[in-house]
Amino acid sequence: MLRTSSPPAAPRVVDGRDRQDLWCASRAHARALAVRRARALGPGWTVVHDARPRPHFHLARVTRRADGRLARRRAGARYFYGGSRGRGAAGLLPAATAVPPERDAAWEAAAEERETQGPAPGPDQQLRAALAARRWPEAIAAAFALGTRDENALTDLVFTALHPERRGTPIARHETALAQEWRRIRDGVVRPALHRLFAAGPAGPPAATRVARSTTWLRRAWAEHLAEKTVRMVPLQLFGLRATPVHPYTVDAWRALERALTATGYRPRSVWNYVNRPITGGSGPSLHAYGIATDIDPSCNPYRVTPDRPVVRFSAQPTQDQRCAEVKAGRADTAFTPQQVAAVEAITTVDGLPVLAWGGRWRSVKDAMHFQVNVSPDELRRGLRGG
Numbered sequence: 001m002l003r004t005s006s007p008p009a010a011p012r013v014v015d016g017r018d019r020q021d022l023w024c025a026s027r028a029h030a031r032a033l034a035v036r037r038a039r040a041l042g043p044g045w046t047v048v049h050d051a052r053p054r055p056h057f058h059l060a061r062v063t064r065r066a067d068g069r070l071a072r073r074r075a076g077a078r079y080f081y082g083g084s085r086g087r088g089a090a091g092l093l094p095a096a097t098a099v100p101p102e103r104d105a106a107w108e109a110a111a112e113e114r115e116t117q118g119p120a121p122g123p124d125q126q127l128r129a130a131l132a133a134r135r136w137p138e139a140i141a142a143a144f145a146l147g148t149r150d151e152n153a154l155t156d157l158v159f160t161a162l163h164p165e166r167r168g169t170p171i172a173r174h175e176t177a178l179a180q181e182w183r184r185i186r187d188g189v190v191r192p193a194l195h196r197l198f199a200a201g202p203a204g205p206p207a208a209t210r211v212a213r214s215t216t217w218l219r220r221a222w223a224e225h226l227a228e229k230t231v232r233m234v235p236l237q238l239f240g241l242r243a244t245p246v247h248p249y250t251v252d253a254w255r256a257l258e259r260a261l262t263a264t265g266y267r268p269r270s271v272w273n274y275v276n277r278p279i280t281g282g283s284g285p286s287l288h289a290y291g292i293a294t295d296i297d298p299s300c301n302p303y304r305v306t307p308d309r310p311v312v313r314f315s316a317q318p319t320q321d322q323r324c325a326e327v328k329a330g331r332a333d334t335a336f337t338p339q340q341v342a343a344v345e346a347i348t349t350v351d352g353l354p355v356l357a358w359g360g361r362w363r364s365v366k367d368a369m370h371f372q373v374n375v376s377p378d379e380l381r382r383g384l385r386g387g
Contacts, residue, residue: 247291
C-alpha cells in the first residue's frame with residue numbers, strides 16, 4: 001500500500017526493504033523523476049520499469065560478485081504512475097523535466113544489455129574467457145595487462161590451457177614431443193603476440209600495451225552514461241578551438257591527448273566529441289553518444305573501408321599540410337605521423353592501462369580521425385600516470 005506521508009525531497013536508498021513509494025500523474029513524469037534520482041546516486045544506477053503490483057519505475061544497480069555471478073541491488077523508492085492515486089496515496093510530486101523519447105529508447109537498450117550480460121568484464125575475466133575459448137592473442141594481451149610480461153610464463157599459460165589434464169605439471173626431460181610443442185607455442189604464438197603489443201607502426205617508437213577493448217565491451221562498461229542519462233556532458237576547449245561537449249570523467253584524458261599531439265607538432269583544425277547517434281555502418285549507439293570518443297580533422301584523417309589493407313598507411317611528408325594532401329590523393333590514410341599516434345597511445349592510467357585507442361589501428365576499416373577511451377569509468381577515475 002502507498003504511504004500517506006508527504007513525499008520526501010530525496011528518497012532514502014535502501015536495499016529491497018522499507019520501500020518509500022511515491023505517486024506521479026504520468027509515465028513521463030515518473031520516469032523523469034527516477035532518472036533524476038539515478039543521476040543523484042551516481043554511476044551504475046539504472047532505471048527499471050515494472051508492471052506489478054502497479055506500473056512504476058524503480059532504480060537498480062547490476063554488479064558482479066566475486067564468483068562471477070551477477071547481483072542486482074535495488075533502491076527503495078518506487079515511482080508509481082497512471083490511474084487514480086488511491087486511498088492514502090502520497091500527493092502529486094513536483095514536476096520534473098521529461099526525458100526525450102529518443103534518449104529513453106537508447107537508454108533502455110543499453111540498460112537491457114547491461115542487465116542481461118552484466119558489467120564489462122575486467123582483464124582477469126577476459127583472460128579466463130580467452131583461455132577457455134583458445135583465443136591466444138587476446139589471452140596474452142589480457143595477461144600482459146595484468147602484469148605477466150615474461151615470454152616463458154605466457155607460454156606456460158597457453159600450454160596449460162591446451163593440456164588441462166596435466167594440472168600444471170612441468171614437462172619432464174623424456175617428454176620431448178611436449179617440449180617441442182611448448183617451443184612452438186613460444187615462437188609461433190607468444191612472441192608474435194608480444195611483438196604486436198609493443199609495435200607502434202612504421203618508424204614509430206614503442207607504444208603502450210594495447211589491450212583489446214571492443215565497442216561492445218565499452219558500451220557495457222559505460223552503459224549508464226549513454227546520451228547524458230546519468231551524467232551531463234561538459235564543454236571542453238581543446239587546441240584553442242571551439243568547445244566540444246565531453247563526458248566529465250574523460251576531461252583529463254582529452255587534455256593528455258592535447259598535450260601529446262601538441263608536443264609532437266600536430267595542430268588540429270577540427271575537434272568534436274559528443275554526438276548522440278548510431279555507430280557508422282550499424283544501428284547500435286556510437287561511442288560518441290557516451291562522450292568517450294573524439295574525431296580530429298575528418299578531411300585529413302578520413303573513415304575508409306579497407307578489407308584488403310589491414311595496416312594503416314602513414315605519409316612520409318614532413319609537414320601536416322603535405323601529409324593531408326597525400327591523404328586526399330589516396331596515397332595515405334592519415335595526416336598523423338607514427339610518432340604522434342604513439343604519443344597518444346602511450347597515455348596510461350595509474351595501473352598501466354592504455355587510456356585511448358586509435359581507429360587507424362582497425363583492420364577492415366581505417367577511422368583515422370577517431371580516438372576513443374579504452375578503459376572503464378572506474379579504471380579511468382583512478383587517475384592517469386603522470387597526470
